[in-house]
Amino acid sequence: MKSRKTEIHFFTGVDYEKEQEYLRRMHQSGWKIVRIDHSFIYCFEACEPENVVYQLDYYQEGKYSREDYLQMFQDCGWEYLFDSMEYHYFRKPADQMDKAEEIFCDDESRLEMLNRVLKGRIKWLIVIFLLNVVNVAVSFGWYVERWYCYGRKVELGPAASALYISWLLILSIYVILFIRFALIYHAFKKKAERS
Numbered sequence: 001m002k003s004r005k006t007e008i009h010f011f012t013g014v015d016y017e018k019e020q021e022y023l024r025r026m027h028q029s030g031w032k033i034v035r036i037d038h039s040f041i042y043c044f045e046a047c048e049p050e051n052v053v054y055q056l057d058y059y060q061e062g063k064y065s066r067e068d069y070l071q072m073f074q075d076c077g078w079e080y081l082f083d084s085m086e087y088h089y090f091r092k093p094a095d096q097m098d099k100a101e102e103i104f105c106d107d108e109s110r111l112e113m114l115n116r117v118l119k120g121r122i123k124w125l126i127v128i129f130l131l132n133v134v135n136v137a138v139s140f141g142w143y144v145e146r147w148y149c150y151g152r153k154v155e156l157g158p159a160a161s162a163l164y165i166s167w168l169l170i171l172s173i174y175v176i177l178f179i180r181f182a183l184i185y186h187a188f189k190k191k192a193e194r195s
Helices: 016-028 066-077 107-147 159-195
Strands: 004-008 031-037 041-046 051-056 079-084 087-093
Touching: 004 107, 016 031, 016 087, 031 079, 051 107, 066 087, 079 107, 107 159
Parallel strands: none
Antiparallel strands: 004 041, 031 041, 051 087, 079 087
């Protein structure tokens, strides 16, 4: 039997609950997470199947020192595993938990974490997105200008077409991610305001 295994999964910043559940299912089936490479390559090690709860927190240095931050979770019985892309991974055996204990026990604290994600990650994605929009706009102008040069249709070749299509694809992915984040953020915000 293999002692190590690698899987590829894509979770966005707002999919942290799905990622936690995925890690729990893997542990229950005898695979504990060891590390995550490039934010989507999940490396597991064989273990005894166990009912373990995984929790993620988005944390950037600043509010607390790293030692104080990790100690706060350790004091509550959470085992710190590693961090990946500023998300910190914790786990705790389910039988050591008080009822439905979670790092984020209410919608207000979940919203606070999403605010940290928004400030820490999304702002840079917006900058990259806007640069990509400018790039596509300039490329499109160039593309159209070359397509009908002096009133005649001109073939640009597969490389230019592939590049242009890849930029459009990247823009589409960004738009989908922004809309998804906005919808989840808005839902958490409404839920927190009601409670």
